[in-house]
Amino acid sequence: xxxxxxxxxxxxxxxxxxxxxxxxxxxxxxxxxxxxxxxxxxxxxxxxxxxxxxxxxxxxxxxxxxxxxxxxxxxxxxxxxxxxxxxxxxxxxxxxxxxxxxxxxxxxxxxxxxxxxxxxxxxxxxxxxxxxxxxxxxxxxxxxxxxxxxxxxxxxxxxxxxxxxxxxxxxxxxxxxxxxxxxxxxxxxxxxxxxxxxxxxxxxxxxxxxxxxxxxxxxxxxxxxxxxxxxxxxxxxxxxxxxxxx
Amino acid sequence: xxxxxxxxxxxxxxxxxxxxxxxxxxxxxxxxxxxxxxxxxxxxxxxxxxxxxxxxxxxxxxxxxxxxxxxxxxxxxxxxxxxxxxxxxxxxxxxxxxxxxxxxxxxxxxxxxxxxxxxxxxxxxxxxxxxxxxxxxxxxxxxxxxxxxxxxxxxxxxxxxxxxxxxxxxxxxxxxxxxxxxxxxxxxxxxxxxxxxxxxxxxxxxxxxxxxxxxxxxxxxxxxxxxxxxxxxxxxxxxxxxxxxxxxxxxxxx
Numbered sequence: 001x002x003x004x005x006x007x008x009x010x011x012x013x014x015x016x017x018x019x020x021x022x023x024x025x026x027x028x029x030x031x032x033x034x035x036x037x038x039x040x041x042x043x044x045x046x047x048x049x050x051x052x053x054x055x056x057x058x059x060x061x062x063x064x065x066x067x068x069x070x071x072x073x074x075x076x077x078x079x080x081x082x083x084x085x086x087x088x089x090x091x092x093x094x095x096x097x098x099x100x101x102x103x104x105x106x107x108x109x110x111x112x113x114x115x116x117x118x119x120x121x122x123x124x125x126x127x128x129x130x131x132x133x134x135x136x137x138x139x140x141x142x143x144x145x146x147x148x149x150x151x152x153x154x155x156x157x158x159x160x161x162x163x164x165x166x167x168x169x170x171x172x173x174x175x176x177x178x179x180x181x182x183x184x185x186x187x188x189x190x191x192x193x194x195x196x197x198x199x200x201x202x203x204x205x206x207x208x209x210x211x212x213x214x215x216x217x218x219x220x221x222x223x224x225x226x227x228x229x230x231x232x233x234x235x236x237x238x239x240x241x242x243x244x245x246x
Numbered sequence: 247x248x249x250x251x252x253x254x255x256x257x258x259x260x261x262x263x264x265x266x267x268x269x270x271x272x273x274x275x276x277x278x279x280x281x282x283x284x285x286x287x288x289x290x291x292x293x294x295x296x297x298x299x300x301x302x303x304x305x306x307x308x309x310x311x312x313x314x315x316x317x318x319x320x321x322x323x324x325x326x327x328x329x330x331x332x333x334x335x336x337x338x339x340x341x342x343x344x345x346x347x348x349x350x351x352x353x354x355x356x357x358x359x360x361x362x363x364x365x366x367x368x369x370x371x372x373x374x375x376x377x378x379x380x381x382x383x384x385x386x387x388x389x390x391x392x393x394x395x396x397x398x399x400x401x402x403x404x405x406x407x408x409x410x411x412x413x414x415x416x417x418x419x420x421x422x423x424x425x426x427x428x429x430x431x432x433x434x435x436x437x438x439x440x441x442x443x444x445x446x447x448x449x450x451x452x453x454x455x456x457x458x459x460x461x462x463x464x465x466x467x468x469x470x471x472x473x474x475x476x477x478x479x480x481x482x483x484x485x486x487x488x489x490x491x492x493x494x495x496x497x498x499x500x
Contacts, residue, residue, distance in 0.1 A: 035299035037283040042300045049312055053319045061361035071343040072422035081423035084413050086371050103431035114399045118392035127388045128492035209382050
């Protein structure tokens with residue numbers, strides 16, 4: 001290569017700015033290049049995974065039959081009538097508050113919260129690290145410890161003491177004001193629990209996301225395995241036949 | 247004579263790898279050296295999904311848990327089993343249930359097919375949800391992947407809806423009342439609940455119109471939407487430099 005090729009072609013740009021970095025790759029914000037050829041390392045793993053999934057599914061399909069009950073009959077109500085399991089969390093919420101709040105408003109707010117996560121947490125220095133930090137792990141654990149007993153307690157309270165037995169009129173109090181108040185207090189309380197950790201934005205999001213995930217699973221499990229006739233609380237082994245909706 | 251035959255046999259793999267037919271399909275020799283390993287990706291459709299070289303972090307099972315690709319595989323299995331099931335089913339209130347019964351009684355491997363479709367659907371809902379949890383807890387949604395996370399949330403919702411619309415098709419008591427409960431929930435939408443419910447059901451109650459709507463949503467509209475968004479999802483993963491990874495490799499060990 002001649003020196004001509006390195007020298008500037010245009011008179012108005014006769015300099016360059018170069019910095020020597022203590023790294024082994026020219027990529028910005030990247031550590032030392034640490035790669036393997038996709039073939040075979042990635043492709044073979046994927047092929048094996050596909051075989052594994054297929055084998056698991058085949059075994060499952062041989063061993064367990066998909067449910068098929070009597071033909072649909074609009075005149076014969078199933079008791080309990082349950083939504084598919086991934087919507088049972090909403091059906092559980094429905095038992096405790098106004099249906100518009102439980103069935104539409106709360107899930108919409110949750111979806112907006114989920115979609116806004118990346119726009120709230122703008123710091124990417126801790127990308128790719130499970131639970132952000134040691135602190136983040138502790139916050140995940142504490143968020144779970146905080147959410148589980150409170151949710152279980154609330155479900156039991158509304159079954160055996162019942163908000164509507166204490167106040168039923170007007171509808172706006174047990175249907176809207178009390179549930180929104182309880183959900184608001186739970187959210188504020190969660191922040192109070194993790195505040196001593198002095199969390200950054202991501203760690204606060206970890207707490208609330210964990211709260212959401214734990215709530216999703218607790219409500220789903222409660223409604224799937226602990227709701228029998230008339231959607232009343234019961235134990236899994238006392239469920240009426242066909243109460244499992246999957 | 248025998249030694250000549252042996253020599254020809256030994257040359258056979260090379261002959262095959264250099265033949266016009268092999269080259270027309272794979273365009274390069276067997277990928278057992280770095281050049282061919284690069285070309286096998288560069289020259290094939292897989293370049294749209296995978297880079298030639300992949301970050302070692304991406305290959306750590308403890309990082310991805312394989313959940314994204316598991317969701318994709320379950321979706322592929324669902325397309326295949328669902329496609330075959332379509333041959334054996336009609337969405338009318340008189341016939342739907344009978345067709346499903348026949349899968350269990352008179353169609354060879356019919357029950358297996360239906361079971362596989364059903365369990366794959368449940369597993370896909372679960373794996374997509376767990377995939378979201380994985381991406382959240384590893385911070386994979388961070389810049390520049392913000393919008394891909396948003397697409398992911400939409401894909402989760404579509405997965406729910408796909409499973410939900412398929413739930414009605416057997417037309418048994420379980421599906422009928424589950425969809426009655428589910429669409430009642432949609433009917434609580436403030437200000438326009440009745441309209442939303444009527445739009446879903448094509449009527450005021452779950453009946454033949456609802457069965458047809460759910461069938462078309464389940465077979466055409468929702469899968470088309472899912473596939474389009476899945477394409478964008480994967481394209482953005484490639485554009486953003488593959489899966490998220492710690493900024494500095496040493497942090498993997500912590």
